[in-house]
Amino acid sequence: MNEEQLDALIKRPKIELHTHIEGMAPPAFIRGLAQEKNVDLSKIFREDGSYDYRDFVHFLSVYEAATSVLTGPEEFARLTSAVLEQAAANDVVYIESFISPDFCGGSDLTAWKEYLHAIQDAAAVAERDLGITLRGIATPIRHFGPEKAKPAALCAAETAGEFITGLGMGGDENQGQQRDFAYSFDMAREAGLHLTTHAGEWRGPQEVREAVEDLGVSRIGHGVRASEDLAVVDMLIERDITLEVCPGSNVFLGVYDSLDKHPIEKLRDRGVKVTVSTDDPPFFHTTMRKEYADLARVFGWDGEIFDQIDKNAVDAAFCDADTKARIRKALEAS
Known part of the structure; x- marks a missing residue:
């Protein structure tokens, strides 16, 4: 593949299924907001202005x-508005983002609805002006x-609809067990929400x-360690589970030493259904264009493989179904 072909490949329309709305915040945006509020967040930034953390657990504290x-x-x-502008600049036409009721009103249902209204209004403007569609996955931590997790799941269940379409779970995977959260996931399932978890x-x-x-769940966030047990x-494969894979995130955090080992x-x-996302792109110094370029260079992925990923x-x-039809048209236009 020559550079011209690679350039065309990385500029094709894209879909992201695994992002965290707060984790997509540009460092300059957070620094500016902190200055407006006279909050000292200098310890979470490096001299070059990027986020500063040592490891995954420290990353979570910096994130919070x-x-x-x-x-x-x-x-x-x-x-x-800020994160959708950046995603659209990387040719993303459809994006799903984890939105935590804990960070949006402390899982108070009334406050959560106010936050969602504001997010949806901004998303509608971005869809009109930039051609990018956002859907939210409510996320207990x-x-x-x-x-x-229970009040967060209740917030999700009470606002399930066109915008909040799923329940996920983020945070520290080394805390507790998946089954500890079955009550919350059952609540979301009964409300008709789709389910995923890290x-x-x-x-x-x-x-x-x-x-x-x-x-x-019908999807798994990351899921890459499954490769260790056939x-x-x-x-x-048998249960038709799709993986929300974030290669750059996995390498940056040290799950794998380099992309060629991913x-x-x-x-x-x-035969596993994999997709590609950025997770928390400014934290991990990545973009969707970079993810596509890296996958093409390291694994030789071409347009046919990316068609399957799409x-x-x-x-x-x-x-x-109507939204999926619109996404398919946007992809076919490339």
Whole structure:
């Protein structure tokens, strides 16, 4: 593949199924907001202005510090505009983002609805002006514990609809067990929400199996450690589970030493439905264009393979049939 072909490949329309709305916040946006509020967040930034953290657990604390200045619906509206502008600049036409009721009003239903209204208004403007569609996945935080997940799940269930289309779970995978959160996932399922959860990033393949068997999810966030057990890989194929893979995130955080050691190609070749996302792009110094370029260079992925990645993503997207039809048209126009 020559440079011209690569350039065309990385500029094709894209779909992201695994992002965190706060984690997409540009560092300059958070610094500016902190200055407006006279909040000192200097410790979470490097001299070059990027986010500063040592490891995954420290990353979570820096992440939560950054979100501390997002204290109201208006800030989340501004955040939504900023992150969708950056995603659209990377040719993303459809994006799903984890939105935590804990960070949006402390899982108070009335406050949560106010935050959602502000986010949706900003998303509607971005869709009109930039051609990017956003859908939200309400997200309990795993290391906050099962009891705090219940009001977050209730917020999701009470606002399920065209915009909030799923329930996920983020946070520290090493805290507790997937089954501890079954009550919250059952509540969301009864409300008609699609289900996903982070698993198989820091813990091994058994965590992926438990996510599927104990929570009944149709997608797995990351899920890459499933590659260490072919029985789990085969289970993903048999149950038609799609993986929301974030290669750049996995490499940056040290799950894998380098992209050539990442199992995304082995999983895809085996028959697992994989997709590609950025997770928390400014934290991990990545973009969707960079992800596509890196995958093309390291694994030789061409347009045909990315077509299959697109199909996997559309099929697994947590949106209605009309929205999927619009996404397919946007992809076909490339």
